[in-house]
């Protein structure tokens with residue numbers, strides 16, 4: 001984390017000036033090999049950084065090249081040739097609802113997951129006795145290891161029947177709220193169920209990162225709050241949460257990235273549709289990009305594949321935008337982050 | 341406002357380890373009491389028991405009584421949070437909240453007690469407290485800037501302003517000048533001299549001249565050896581301690597003939 005402070009370690013420079021002149025020469029030898037190691041490390045680190053950039057660019061280039069046939073073709077011709085677009089007037093018209101469905105599902109998942117994750121992270125970092133905290137942390141980490149197919153099965157076979165009556169109730173009683181409007185699905189294979197499963201899937205990563213950040217809060221600031229007569233919760237609000245803010249945002253973005261790209265769980269649970277629809281209790285309304293690609297890919301002809309890859313390019317772009325936005329949020333109050 | 345503190349039979353523990361033993365002491369209101377003694381003799385530990393900050397460390401506990409104007413701080417029905425609102429504390433390293441502005445730092449404690457203070461009151465309080473900490477002139481044009489952007493000495497005075505903004509009865513300071521340059525140190529010593537008309541002040545210091553300059557009474561702590569608990573050797577008027585201490589150990593420590 002770039003925001004964590006650590007006291008500067010007393011380096012060799014601090015002690016060397018106190019040394020007698022005698023062993024000076026040997027010392028200098030040690031220095032230069034130190035410097036060699038440090039140079040090697042610098043190259044290694046720079047190389048790793050560059051590699052990531054190269055990979056990113058390579059992925060983007062790959063997507064653009066593969067999507068180009070579909071992107072560059074005039075709309076009417078494309079619509080005629082690609083079966084996927086039989087109900088759309090252009091490529092944009094096809095990808096639009098998919099982007100909408102993807103973002104809606106991921107956003108809902110994030111809204112469910114973040115408060116719970118922060119709660120669990122705070123509980124394990126500042127409330128729970130050590131034994132309980134480590135057990136809980138372990139269980140949360142286990143959740144991250146469950147394959148997404150299993151989440152998909154669980155969502156479709158276990159969760160859906162359980163939540164169906166709840167969704168029906170919401171639809172009946174809170175139906176005036178746009179999200180709960182529409183005709184409630186009898187199987188609950190709808191976006192709200194998907195969002196819950198996605199929330200469970202991204203919970204571990206958000207929790208784990210947040211917990212680490214909260215544990216890094218300088219003792220000094222916690223004690224400053226306590227000494228002013230803060231209760232534990234007030235101390236958390238004064239010292240822990242502000243300190244962990246940017247870390248929690250980063251954690252949430254990691255989770256959002258996973259939710260945006262999640263394929264299996266959506267594919268197995270959601271009854272898909274291609275509408276700009278906020279009806280998250282109704283079947284056949286939305287679909288996500290990743291699940292759509294997985295569903296259509298096996299039967300697509302080359303131009304169809306190119307079309308699907310174009311939608312993948314859109315997903316890639318969304319993820320980039322989300323991350324840049326998160327950076328901007330983190331940077332906006334940099335002066336107050338405690339990093340100086 | 342200021343209150344006296346009576347400490348009786350106080351033993352302080354970190355889990356099983358007894359860090360400080362058998363303290364008996366009275367701290368007079370509206371005075372400055374200095375704690376001196378070699379490193380590890382338990383000055384900070386003892387100081388932190390005076391506002392129950394000791395017990396935030398896992399396993400730490402005390403036996404004995406610390407009475408403020410007759411009320412035992414460690415009584416069964418006393419809330420440590422309430423104690424800390426009456427006994428302010430300034431730490432060795434300046435620790436303003438980095439995510440808060442200078443003004444918000446000053447008001448941090450006030451807002452705990454009273455969620456809704458009007459804007460005007462808040463401004464008055466910020467000005468008063470910063471003036472009380474001799475910091476107003478330096479920061480009055482940048483009250484909405486982060487507190488971590490100040491120099492170390494200014495940050496420490498900001499922490500003092502934050503502590504006195506809640507109008508505590510007692511102010512505890514653990515080596516408040518040890519991270520500061522001589523000029524900032526003097527500024528804080530002057531401040532202590534002014535504050536003592538309103539507050540009971542206890543200060544830990546490694547600087548003999550500082551103890552001699554700022555305090556009315558001085559307590560000397562010592563420990564017999566590693567693993568042994570620290571003890572209060574003697575407490576007396578500062579002038580007496582520095583000219584004619586009763587104990588040989590005190591004289592040795594003060595004159596630098598220690599150990």
Ligand SMILES: Nc1ncnc2c1ncn2[C@@H]1O[C@H](COP(=O)(O)OP(=O)(O)OP(=O)(O)O)[C@@H](O)[C@H]1O
Nearest residue numbers: 354357359377378379380381382383384385386397
């Ligand atoms: N958190 C802790 N856990 C366990 N033991 C501790 C802890 N803090 C201090 N001690 C022990 O308590 C004893 C007194 O420590 P304390 O910090 O009070 O000394 P001090 O007089 O303030 O020293 P200094 O002048 O170096 O600040 C020491 O033996 C120390 O090792």
Ligand SMILES: [Mg+2]
Nearest residue numbers: 383384385514
């Ligand atoms: Mg100390």
